[in-house]
Amino acid sequence: MPNGVSVASTFGALLVGGLVAVGLSGIVTVQSFVYIKLYPTDQIHTKFIVASVWLLDSCHTIFVCASIWDYLIAHFGDHRRIDIIPASLALTIAFTAILTFIVHAFFAHRIFKLSKRNYYIMIPVALLAGLRLIAACVTTAEMIILGNFPAFVTHFKWVFTIGLALSSAVDILIAIFLCYSLQNSRSASSSMDHVINLLILYTFENGALTWLNSRKQLQAERVRAEESNEHAPPASFLQRLKQTKSNQDLTDAGARRTILEINVVQTVDYAVEVDDDYDTISRLSPSIRDNKV
Incomplete structure (x- = not known):
């Protein structure tokens, strides 16, 4: 094999x-059908998000x-094909990347509503999510153009690393801002404090899982660089955002991990007063992180 790379560390x-x-x-598929069965009356845009995450994860x-x-x-x-x-x-x-962006956008919207339309909280999340999508699209385009790992690692590995970062x-921002917004939604006479406590714990655990997924992928890339093993395609290419966003990041997506990691959809509903109206908050499990997506 090229440069003595083993079968186990490449094809394996x-x-x-x-x-x-x-x-x-x-x-992700099981969670999607469970969601459809348990929440048939959810708003159409929420159902569309779930369907989109499932479809992207399947693709x-x-x-x-x-x-x-x-x-x-x-x-x-x-x-030689390993190159x-x-x-x-x-x-x-x-x-x-698309799956993860959908889940990130969903959470950015929820943060925006929970924070009573605080743009200073929502904009950083949306901006970084957009930049992450751009980095992933550039990575995909350059991989297709160059067609081999040695050339990609030499010229564009930094783009892939930036995407993971x-x-x-x-x-991290989603977990922090959601916990902050949920904490601020408390009131002295609220009967929902126990639910809010559970949601804060759920949000923290969910965010920590997707962050650890991305961090491990960054560590794997560093190890590959130290070993100069440019012929071994990272297995994370095949697993990303099963963060949840499909299973979050639902690993992402909801995230997901997808889900989509995602990461695919786990929904917790509770009534929260937003601009004198009551809004149902449907939580996507950000996994997928992507993971999945």
Whole structure:
């Protein structure tokens, strides 16, 4: 193999990453159908978000399987193939980024309403989420254009790393701002304090999970750099944002981890007074982080 790279650290990592991605996608599907069954009267835009996250996560999984097929079946025994980036593998990053952006945007909107339309809280989250999406799209485009890992690592690895860092930053900000906004929604006579306590704990745990996912991916990239193993495609390419946002970041997405990590949808409803109206807050599990997405 090129430069003595082992099968276990290259094709093996791809296979394991693909299996994990498929398993997490199954969880996303189950959570999506559970949501549909439990919350049939939710607003149409919330249902649309859930459907979008599930669809994007499914497409992500299809491209993951296509990448595994390309490496292990279509080019079986061709060790030089490990340097090549199939278009299907590059597209997994784009789908994860779109899924994660949807979940981040959902949370930015919820933070905006909970904070009584505080733009100073909402804008940083939305801005960083947008930059993270741009970084992921650039990563995908350059992977397709260059077509091989050594060239990508040499010229554009920093873009991929920035994308991971931005994803971590957004997850942290979402957790902090949601906890802050929920804490400020308390009142001396409120009968919802126990629910708010549970939501704050849930938000903290959810945000911590997606942040740890992104942090581990950054650490994995650092290890690869120290070992100069530019031929080993990171398994995180196949698992990203199963953060939750599909399962959050629902790992992301809701996030998700997807979910989508995501990361796919876990909903906690409670009535909170916003601008003299009562608004139902539907919480997407940001996983997916992406993870998934």
